[in-house]
Amino acid sequence: MSSDLLSIPAYEQYRIIHDIYVLLDDGDQRVLNNFRLTALQYGVLNLLDADEGQRLTTLSDQLLCARSTITRIIDQLERDGLVRRVGDAEDRRAQRVVLTPKGEAQRTQVRTLHEDSLERRLSILSLDEYQQLHWLLTKLRDGLRAQLDSDCYKGGSSRS
Amino acid sequence: MSSDLLSIPAYEQYRIIHDIYVLLDDGDQRVLNNFRLTALQYGVLNLLDADEGQRLTTLSDQLLCARSTITRIIDQLERDGLVRRVGDAEDRRAQRVVLTPKGEAQRTQVRTLHEDSLERRLSILSLDEYQQLHWLLTKLRDGLRAQLDSDCYKGGSSRS
DNA sequence: AAAGATTGAAGGGTCAATCTTT
DNA sequence: AAAGATTGACCCTTCAATCTTT
Numbered sequence: 291m292s293s294d295l296l297s298i299p300a301y302e303q304y305r306i307i308h309d310i311y312v313l314l315d316d317g318d319q320r321v322l323n324n325f326r327l328t329a330l331q332y333g334v335l336n337l338l339d340a341d342e343g344q345r346l347t348t349l350s351d352q353l354l355c356a357r358s359t360i361t362r363i364i365d366q367l368e369r370d371g372l373v374r375r376v377g378d379a380e381d382r383r384a385q386r387v388v389l390t391p392k393g394e395a396q397r398t399q400v401r402t403l404h405e406d407s408l409e410r411r412l413s414i415l416s417l418d419e420y421q422q423l424h425w426l427l428t429k430l431r432d433g434l435r436a437q438l439d440s441d442c443y444k445g446g447s448s449r450s
Numbered sequence: 451m452s453s454d455l456l457s458i459p460a461y462e463q464y465r466i467i468h469d470i471y472v473l474l475d476d477g478d479q480r481v482l483n484n485f486r487l488t489a490l491q492y493g494v495l496n497l498l499d500a501d502e503g504q505r506l507t508t509l510s511d512q513l514l515c516a517r518s519t520i521t522r523i524i525d526q527l528e529r530d531g532l533v534r535r536v537g538d539a540e541d542r543r544a545q546r547v548v549l550t551p552k553g554e555a556q557r558t559q560v561r562t563l564h565e566d567s568l569e570r571r572l573s574i575l576s577l578d579e580y581q582q583l584h585w586l587l588t589k590l591r592d593g594l595r596a597q598l599d600s601d602c603y604k605g606g607s608s609r610s
Numbered sequence: 611a612a613a614g615a616t617t618g619a620a621g622g623g624t625c626a627a628t629c630t631t632t
Numbered sequence: 633a634a635a636g637a638t639t640g641a642c643c644c645t646t647c648a649a650t651c652t653t654t
Contacts (some may be wrong), residue, residue, distance in 0.1 A: 312513075313598070314594070360455055372541060401461070415593075420458065421458065423583070424466070427466045429575065432584070439522060
């Protein structure tokens with residue numbers, strides 16, 4: 291598929307995905323600003339649970355950010371009473387993070403507004419197109435994830 | 451398309467797009483790190499030209515970032531000898547930014563590596579799927595852009 | 611030695627205020 | 633008054649170094 295005359299340049303494809311992300315992100319920020327939440331803080335809240343705790347390492351892996359970033363985000367969320375650190379009984383190095391009742395309520399409220407906003411924004415596409423897009427994107431995502439550790443880039447990784 | 455049983459929740463759709471962006475962005479950073487460039491700096495270089503200058507305002511509009519951010523990015527790029535500020539003859543408030551020969555060479559080199567990297571990463575999809583995706587994403591992007599000024603969000607805009 | 615987590619220093623980006631020109 | 637651009641203060645994120653536990 292690379293050098294076909296009919297093919298779209300990879301750069302243009304990338305540019306579109308990038309534009310969409312920037313546009314969606316801009317809309318997200320408008321929603322999240324009302325709760326004084328950053329995208330990452332919201333991302334953390336969404337991965338958490340009231341019952342089973344998540345390790346900080348797991349969170350940073352899923353959100354592709356540095357370990358120290360998660361530490362500081364949990365610091366803030368804990369200060370705001372939204373989450374709680376619980377020492378892991380089996381491994382005393384690890385901390386498990388759980389949602390407090392307040393955190394759970396907050397997340398539900400934010401998620402509702404966020405989903406409403408998305409529903410409106412994504413209604414650009416028809417149901418058919420929407421489902422097609424979903425299928426294509428899922429395949430792309432899974433493929434990209436599989437590439438993650440294949441080191442197919444120039445130079446080394448930037449993650450700790 | 452909203453409350454169909456067959457429909458995919460908007461949040462899940464968003465989550466996938468978000469994941470893809472994070473994955474692509476992570477790959478980009480690995481490429482750009484070799485040149486000590488951030489995504490925004492690269493974005494600016496890509497919008498510039500050796501002949502016709504761009505206003506800083508135009509750049510910040512296209513990249514959806516704050517005016518002051520562009521000012522500082524141009525400061526850095528100018529310090530590195532990649533771009534040059536040229537006072538606008540017709541409007542003495544404005545500055546026009548152009549690529550220096552060094553900047554043009556640098557951009558060509560980065561863009562080549564970036565495109566190669568993208569080519570490899572996006573080869574997950576077949577040509578057919580790739581073209582379909584392109585069509586869907588273009589429609590989505592154009593729609594999102596059209597929404598930009600419709601203020602269909604709770605609360606005010608975050609952009610200056 | 612390796613993994614989970616945390617801290618200090620530094621860079622990137624934004625907001626609000628300011629200056630100049632229109 | 634409004635638009636283009638810049639500066640200072642502040643927040644978010646990352647890197648490198650460190651501590652504890654495995």
